Amino acid sequence: MKAINVGLIGTGYMGKCHALAWNAVGPVFGDVPEIRLGHLGEANEELASRRAAELGFERWSGDWRSVVEDPEVDVVSITTPNALHADMAIAALNAGKAVWCEKPMAPGLDEALAMVDTARTSGKVAILGYNYIQNPAIRQIGRIIAAGRIGEVSHVRVEMDEDFMADPAAPFGWKSEAGSGYGALDDFAVHPLSLLAVLVAPIRRVMCDMARPYADRPSEGGIRKPVETYDIANVLLEFSDGASGVLCVNRSAWGRKGRIALQIYGSGGSILFDQEQMNQFALYTTDMPQAEQGYRTILTSPHHSPYGRFIPAPGHGLGFNDLKIIECRELIGRLRGEDGARVIDFDHGIAIERAVHAMAQSFRERRWVDLA
Ligand code: NAD
Secondary structure: OOOEEEEEEOOOHHHHHHHHHHHHHHHHHOOOOOEEEEEEEOOOHHHHHHHHHHHOOOEEEOOHHHHHOOOOOOEEEEOOOHHHHHHHHHHHHHOOOEEEEOOOOOOOHHHHHHHHHHHHHHOOOEEEOOHHHHOHHHHHHHHHHHOOOOOOEEEEEEEEEOOOOOOOOOOOOHHHOHHHOOEHHHHHHHHHHHHHHHHOOOEEEEEEEEEOOOOEEEOHHHOEEEOOOEOEEEEEEEEOOOOEEEEEEEOOOOOOOOEEEEEEEEOOEEEEEEHHHOOEEEEEEOOOOHHHOOOEEEEOOOOOOOHHHHOOOOOOOOOHHHHHHHHHHHHHHHHOOOOOOOOOEHHHHHHHHHHHHHHHHHHHHOOOEEOO
16 A cells, blocks of 8 residues: 555644654554654744644645645545534545544534545545444453453443533633533543443434533633533433443543443443543452452553554553544554445444434434434
C-alpha cells in the first residue's frame, strides 16, 4: 500500500490524540505504510500554523475545506465539536477521502443518517472514534464472554463519570450548548454503548431520565448563560436476548476522572472493569472449588494482543493515548481491506446514535422507547 497522507481538522484534546496516533502507529506496529502528516485545518490561520509546527504537519489552513479538497490527502481525521462533524465528514467523503470522525456522529439523527448514506455512496472507509473498545482488557473480556466462561449474561451495569463540569464556576462552553446535542447522553453514553455493542447483545428498549445540576454557567462579560444540555443521565436498558442493564453517566461527578465502570453478571460468573484502572479487570467464575471462589485480578500483558506491540513487560500498562494508536492501526487494516478490523464504522455507529435519540425521547415522553 502506498503512503497514507493524513488530513486533520481540529487540534484540541482529541486532535492532538489523533496526531500522536498517526505519528506512533508505524513505530508501534511496524507493519503499516509510511504515514505522511499532510494538511492540518483549524479555526483560524494563526492557530493552524502554530499547531502544524507543533504536531509535524506539512501544510495548514484556517479553512477546513482546504483540507478535504487537498488532492494529496487520503484520510481526514475530524476532531472538531460535535455540531461540525456532519458537514466535514460528508464533504470529505464526497471529495473521495476516507474519514476517521470523533464520536458522536452528529447532534441530529438526520445528520447522522446523511453521514451513513454518504459513506455508502462514496464507498470510502468511514469510522468513528470509539477508542475504549480497543483496550486489550476489553478485548479479553469479550473473549471470556464469547467462550461462555461467565455463562449467559443476564445483567450489565455501566457508569461513565468525570468531573470536568462539576464546578458550578466552570465557564460556559460548546458542551453546554444545545447545538452540541443532549449533553452527557451523546458526550458520554455513546462510549459505554460502544462497549456494550462489542460485548453483549443489541439493545431492545430504553427508559431514560436526565438532570441538569447547574441552571447556568459564567460566560463572557460577567454574565451567566443558561445551560442548555443535561450533564447527568440515568438509563434502564433491555437487551434483545432479555438481559437487563443500567447505564448512568455524569460529567459533573466530583472525584471521578475517567471512570467507565462495567459490571457484567452471568449465570456462571461475573466481570468487573473500570477505565480508571484500564490495565486490569476482575473475573469471578463458579468453576473454582467453593472455598477458593472470589474475584481474581488479571493485569494485561503481552498475552492480551496488541499489548505486546507497545511493551514486552506484563503489568506495566498502556495509557489512554495508546487506545487511539490501536484504533489507528485498525483503521489502516480497514483501509487495506484486512478481515476483522475492529472498528465501529458509520454503518454500525448509527445504532449507537439511534439508542441516544431513543433515550432522549424516553426522557421527553416519560416512558420506555423501543429501538427500531
Ligand atoms: P476541543 O474543544 O478540545 O477541540 C476542538 C478543536 O476544534 C479546537 O482545536 C477548535 O479550535 C477546533 N475547531 C472548532 N471549530 C473549527 C472549525 N470551524 N474548523 C476547524 N477547527 C475548528 O474539543 P475535544 O474535547 O477535542 O472534542 C472534539 C471531539 O472529540 C468531540 O466530538 C468530542 O465528543 C470528541 N471526543 C472524543 C473523545 C474520545 O475518547 N474518543 C474524548 C474527548 C472528546
